[in-house]
Amino acid sequence: MPKKIYLFATSKSEHAINVKSLDVRYLKPDIDFSKYDYLIITSKQTIKALNQYDKKDFINIPALCVSPKTADAYIKFGAKVLAVGDGYGDNLTKNINEFSKDTKWLYLRAEVIASDFVKKCKEEGYQIDEKILYVSECSQEIMDVRVDSPSVLIFTSPSSIECFLKNNSITSEDKVIVIGTTTANFLPDATEYIMSQNTSIQSCIELALQIK
Template identity: 60%
Template structure:
C-alpha cells in the first residue's frame, strides 16, 4: 500500500495532498527604488508584494534571485535578473561578493527569514538595505491537520517545519523529505530525513515515490 504524501507548500502536485502552511499578510512600506542598483528576491511572495507599487519605479532593477523558479516569477512581470542561485544564503552571499562594495542592494524580504546572508554581507561592508514586504503566519490548515499513519511529509521551507511542529510530533513511522539544506536545519536532531536531489517539488515527489 502506497504512503499518503503531504506536501507543505504554496504550490500543488497531483500526487500529493497539498497543505498551505502559511497565511501571507502583505505590507506596503515606502520605498525609494531610485537609491538602488539591484534587488535581492528570495520568494515569490516578495514579487507578489511588488504588485502594490508602480511597476515603472522598480522593473528596470535587475534581481538576484534565490532560485530559478523565483527568477521566472520576476521575469513573468517583466523584470530581468542578475542570476538565480540555488542553496539560499551561501549562494546569494557568494554572488554579492562578486560585486563592488559600493553596489547598492535592496533586499525584499519576509518579517522572519531563515538565512542571515544579508547581515553577514553588511558586516563585510556591502551596502544592503532591507524592506519587510510581508508577514507569514501559520495557517489553520496545517495546525489542525490530521496526518495518516506511515505517511510521507515533504517540507519546502523552514516555516513549514516550524508550523507543523507547533501542533504535531514527527513519529518514527513517518518519512520526512526536505527540499534543501536550509529547510533541513529546522528538522529536530533526533528525526531522520532525506534531502531531495534538486531544490524542486518534483524532485521531492520523485524521492517520496521511491518507497
Template identity: 50%
Template sequence: MGIIKNKVEQGALLPIYLFSLTPADGVVHIPTLDVTYFQPKIDFSVYDYLILTSKQAIEALKHYPKEEYIHIPALCISKATANAYRALGGEVLEEAKGYGDSLVEYVQKFPKTIKWLYLRASVVASDFVSILQEEGFRVDQEVVYATQCSKAIAQAKIPSNAVLIFTSPSSVECFLVHHSFEQTHKAIVIGKTTAKLLENIIPYKMPKNPTIKACISLAKELL
C-alpha cells in the same frame, strides 16, 4: 480541507503531504502559512539590484507601480523564484542554490559600490545580510510581508505512512506546533536551511535540485 480529504479517500492522491504555500498535482497540499502584505515606502531608483528569496516577495512587488521596479535585475534564491520574477517581466541577474546563506557568494562577486535591496519577510531564517554588511556591501532591507501558521496545517490529519515534504523552515516550525513525527513518517526537505530544523528530530532526504518538483519525485521513490 474537505476537498483534500475527499480526494484522499478516492485514492486519487499518493500519501505525500506537501507543506508549502503553493500546491502541486498528485499530492496532498497543506497550505503552511497565511500571508499578510505590507507596502513600505521604497525609492527603487537608488538600487542597482534586488534580492528575492520567495514568491511572496514578488507578490509584494505587485503592490507597487510596475514601472518603478521592473527594470531592476534580481538575484533570486532559486529557479522557482527566478521564474516567478521573469513571469512578472523582470530580468534575473543570477539564480542561487536555494538557501539564504548561498546568496553571500553571489553578492561577493560584485563591487561594494553596488546597492542592493532585499525584499523580505518579517522573520527570516538566514542572516546573510548581516554577513554582507559586515564585509562592507551595501544591502538594504524592507519588510514587505509577514506570515503566520495557517489554520489548514493545524487541522490536517497526517497518516502514519505519509511522506512529508517541507519547503521552508517555517513549514517545519508550523508542523511541529501542531503535530509530531511518527517513526513511520519519511521526511524530505527542499534545502539546507530547512534541513537544519530537522537535525536530531527525524532522518530526512534532500533532492539535488531545490524545487518542489524534485522533492515530489524523490518522495515517490520512498513509497
C-alpha cells in the same frame, strides 16, 4: 499499500495531500527604488507583493534571485534578472561578492527569514538595505491537519516544520523529505530525512513517489 504523501507548502501537487503551510499578509512600506542598483529577491511572495507598487519605479532594476524558479517567476512578471543563486539564501554571498562594495542593494524580504547572508555581507562592507514586504503566519489548515502514520511528509521551508509541529509530531515510521539544508536544520534532533536533489517541490515529489 503506498504511503500517503503530505506536501506542506504554499504550492500544490496532484500527487500529494496538499496542506497550505502559511497564510501571507502583504505590507507596503515606502520605498525609493531610485536609490538602488540591484534588488535581492528570495521568494515568489516578494514578487506578488511588488504588485502593490508602480512597476515603472523598479521594473528596470535587475534582481539577484535565489533560485531558477524564483528567477523564472520574476521574468514572467516582466522584470530583469541580474543573477540566479543555487536555491540557498546563505550562498547568495557568493553572488554579491562578485560586485563592487559601492553597489547599492535592496533586499525585499519576509518578516522572518532563515538565512543571515545580509548580515555577513554587511560585515564585509557591502551596502544592503532591507524592506519587509510580507508577513507569514501558520495557516489554519496546517494547524488543523492530522496525518496518518506512516506517511511521507514533505517540508518546503523552516516555517512549514515549525507550524506542523505545533499540533503534530513526526514518528519514526514516517518518511521525511526536505527541500534543502536550511529546512532540514529545523527538524527535531535525530529525525532521519531525505534531501531533494534540487531545491524545488517537483524534486521533492519525485523522491516521495519512489518511496514504497
